[in-house]
Amino acid sequence: MRATLHAVFLCTILVVLGVPAGAEPLRLSLVHVNDWDRLDDKDGAGGAAKIASIVRYERDRAEADGGLMLLTFGGDMLSPSLLSGFDKGAHMVDLANAIGFDAAVLGNHEFDFGPEILMQRLKEAKYPVLGSNVSYKGKPGFPGAQRSRMVTSGGYKIGLLGLTTTDTPSLSSSGPDVGFAPIAETAKEIAATLRKDGADLVIALTHAVYQSDLETLRQVGDIDIVLGGHDHLVLVLYDGKQAVLKAGSQGNFVGIMDIAIDRVAGRNGQELVWQPSFSLINTIDVEPDPQIAKKVAAYTSKLDRELVVEIGVTEVALDTSRAAVRSAENVFGNLIADAMRTATGADAALTNGGGIRGDTSYQAGRKLTRKDVLTELPFGNRTVTMRIKGKDLRAALENGVSQVAEGAGRFPHVSGISFAFDGRKPAGSRVSDIKVADTPLDLGKVYVVAINDFIARGGDGYDAFKKGEIIVDASSARLMASQVIDHIQKSDGVKTRIEGRIRRLD
Ligand SMILES: [Zn+2]
Numbered sequence: 001m002r003a004t005l006h007a008v009f010l011c012t013i014l015v016v017l018g019v020p021a022g023a024e025p026l027r028l029s030l031v032h033v034n035d036w037d038r039l040d041d042k043d044g045a046g047g048a049a050k051i052a053s054i055v056r057y058e059r060d061r062a063e064a065d066g067g068l069m070l071l072t073f074g075g076d077m078l079s080p081s082l083l084s085g086f087d088k089g090a091h092m093v094d095l096a097n098a099i100g101f102d103a104a105v106l107g108n109h110e111f112d113f114g115p116e117i118l119m120q121r122l123k124e125a126k127y128p129v130l131g132s133n134v135s136y137k138g139k140p141g142f143p144g145a146q147r148s149r150m151v152t153s154g155g156y157k158i159g160l161l162g163l164t165t166t167d168t169p170s171l172s173s174s175g176p177d178v179g180f181a182p183i184a185e186t187a188k189e190i191a192a193t194l195r196k197d198g199a200d201l202v203i204a205l206t207h208a209v210y211q212s213d214l215e216t217l218r219q220v221g222d223i224d225i226v227l228g229g230h231d232h233l234v235l236v237l238y239d240g241k242q243a244v245l246k247a248g249s250q251g252n253f254v255g256i257m258d259i260a261i262d263r264v265a266g267r268n269g270q271e272l273v274w275q276p277s278f279s280l281i282n283t284i285d286v287e288p289d290p291q292i293a294k295k296v297a298a299y300t301s302k303l304d305r306e307l308v309v310e311i312g313v314t315e316v317a318l319d320t321s322r323a324a325v326r327s328a329e330n331v332f333g334n335l336i337a338d339a340m341r342t343a344t345g346a347d348a349a350l351t352n353g354g355g356i357r358g359d360t361s362y363q364a365g366r367k368l369t370r371k372d373v374l375t376e377l378p379f380g381n382r383t384v385t386m387r388i389k390g391k392d393l394r395a396a397l398e399n400g401v402s403q404v405a406e407g408a409g410r411f412p413h414v415s416g417i418s419f420a421f422d423g424r425k426p427a428g429s430r431v432s433d434i435k436v437a438d439t440p441l442d443l444g445k446v447y448v449v450a451i452n453d454f455i456a457r458g459g460d461g462y463d464a465f466k467k468g469e470i471i472v473d474a475s476s477a478r479l480m481a482s483q484v485i486d487h488i489q490k491s492d493g494v495k496t497r498i499e500g501r502i503r504r505l506d
Pocket of ligand 1: 075076107108109207229230231475476
């Protein structure tokens, strides 16, 4: 690992090639995007129209040079954006078709709506989607996806395979019929087949953490290039033989790898040589493509129309004023925590009152819309799950009530947990009578908790959560707001009550 990092070239590399023999040299331009589920730009970066602009420029450039451009996607497209909560990712496939992807790998989020919805999306996709290590009902492959692909250009063969993180079942809703074979093992088998079929260059699209990518390259010499995703890193690694490129997330960056491929006369006859040059384009200054921008605007107004649709009636009055959500058990706080716990199946859920921002009172009988939920939860927080010891959960609750007199945003709202606290006692020893699922907290026991990604990172003083063992991290998690919307719809309105989850003794 250390040696590999020492060998990293982060600069542009252009090398004059040897004397060609046989076919003319090929200039292959790989344009790569990964972890893109947001149709629009945010703070001026990313989104479909900016990606499209770069793609068009690069395609024109490749055509003018007589080269080949391949637009590749490193997985995670269908979810978890707000609009995907309504159309299950159909708008993303439509945009990807319009931009003109050439190959994609299945990411964990592609399975968020279950395998049947994914099959439908794959039917809609006009580009090949690779799922080399995915199996369905015990057989290798997934309906509508391909295990490998060969692209031929100018007398050269480029082999492609796609590898998906094997912890997808715990990150998504892939269900009992979908399996994920070990990455390196699958890569070895498929890359060897591609070589046998004459591949000059083998490219693996991967959706896995970079440590997995490095291990795959170490074990599978047949793979030349990894175009990755999943951990949202902007990354170029190159050791002179094999390369990894990852382009962050959301199209904020677009990764480009220009490769000069040639056959030269070597000791054992003709040898294939390739030289890469890398660039990572920050899209903040890129002009959006006007046609794709028009499509995005149509989807944005569709989203606006969806947001004002009623999702249920609240049977009880709701008070989300700042003071109410930062001082005591609160109906809306209970509702959010219940939604998080139900959606994840965790033992308990906790979210901070500071994340509730509507500052509104809703009368009983008021119709609620999606927009109401988004106004209350505007931060786009996601629901992370982790395993945590009872003693750390107690420390988290102590932190939650440590600044209650100051009206701090750390005040906790809980589900599956009940406790009492006395604000007159010193911070750190205020909490008593903690129960999880109506059973006294066992300090040594490990509990599964659902919390928002902000406090999972230790935000609002929740250092205790940094001791947890993450099950579903922020990049794989669902939007809290979507879970609350689903919860209200499924429960046919809001029936939540104050039920003594948090009892103030002061
Ligand atoms: Zn992912």
